[in-house]
Amino acid sequence: xxxxxxxxxxxxxxxxxxxxxxxxxxxxxxxxxxxxxxxxxxxxxxxxxxxxxxxxxxxxxxxxxxxxxxxxxxxxxxxxxxxxxxxxxxxxxxxxxxxxxxxxxxxxxxxxx
Amino acid sequence: xxxxxxxxxxxxxxxxxxxxxxxxxxxxxxxxxxxxxxxxxxxxxxxxxxxxxxxxxxxxxxxxxxxxxxxxxxxxxxxxxxxxxxxxxxxxxxxxxxxxxxxxxxx
Numbered sequence: 001x002x003x004x005x006x007x008x009x010x011x012x013x014x015x016x017x018x019x020x021x022x023x024x025x026x027x028x029x030x031x032x033x034x035x036x037x038x039x040x041x042x043x044x045x046x047x048x049x050x051x052x053x054x055x056x057x058x059x060x061x062x063x064x065x066x067x068x069x070x071x072x073x074x075x076x077x078x079x080x081x082x083x084x085x086x087x088x089x090x091x092x093x094x095x096x097x098x099x100x101x102x103x104x105x106x107x108x109x110x111x112x113x
Numbered sequence: 114x115x116x117x118x119x120x121x122x123x124x125x126x127x128x129x130x131x132x133x134x135x136x137x138x139x140x141x142x143x144x145x146x147x148x149x150x151x152x153x154x155x156x157x158x159x160x161x162x163x164x165x166x167x168x169x170x171x172x173x174x175x176x177x178x179x180x181x182x183x184x185x186x187x188x189x190x191x192x193x194x195x196x197x198x199x200x201x202x203x204x205x206x207x208x209x210x211x212x213x214x215x216x217x218x219x220x
Contacts, residue, residue, distance in 0.1 A: 033208060042200065042212035043157070050206060058207060090156055098144045098204035099164060104156035 002026050006091050006105035013081040013112045021076040021108050023091030029103070030096045032074040033058070034066065036087040043090065049074055050096070081112045116140055119201055119211035127219050130191045134214045136201035137183045143203035146184045148175055151198045151213065160199070161186070191218045 007022045033048035045058030049068040063085060065077040078085060088109050092102040119136045126132050145164045149157035161168065163184055167176035174187040184201055198213040
């Protein structure tokens with residue numbers, strides 16, 4: 001079972017460059033979300049989606065865009081990368097319903113120089 | 114006040130010890146809560162779900178106190194392999210995690 005797949009696993013960007021972090025899930029989960037985790041800190045919610053065509057902001061949305069054109073995919077776009085966006089990014093998904101736990105991808109380690 | 118707050122830790126305990134973590138939450142609308150375990154630089158993995166007053170799974174017991182708005186995780190007979198960061202989170206659309214509590218189990 002693939003579960004939640006994130007690509008790439010590692011990425012180095014220069015300040016000002018743009019890129020898209022990919023996230024795909026094959027569990028038919030309606031809910032998907034993106035988190036960033038800085039060294040020694042917890043997960044902070046960037047954006048989330050409760051279904052195709054519906055997205056909303058989390059705790060730290062500035063500098064990131066998302067879209068949800070299909071149930072399976074939830075890409076995260078960095079429009080103009082900044083060193084402050086150096087972090088580990090996790091994508092997660094779950095079934096609809098308050099009792100469903102999140103399933104995480106393996107993470108993307110991003111460095112912005 | 115953050116939506117979810119955890120004991121900051123770190124907790125340093127010997128093998129065989131019992132250790133408890135607390136997590137307080139401010140969103141009273143959350144109906145369920147979860148404890149995750151995260152190993153260094155890896156993705157969080159589900160440890161336990163807490164829907165009602167609590168549940169037990171082997172050496173792990175999770176409890177929910179809605180009146181005081183906190184959940185706890187008790188680990189009995191700690192093993193070296195329990196060393197990790199433990200994260201709590203409430204259900205709902207904005208799934209906000211606590212900052213995590215680091216546990217070190219020493220031989």
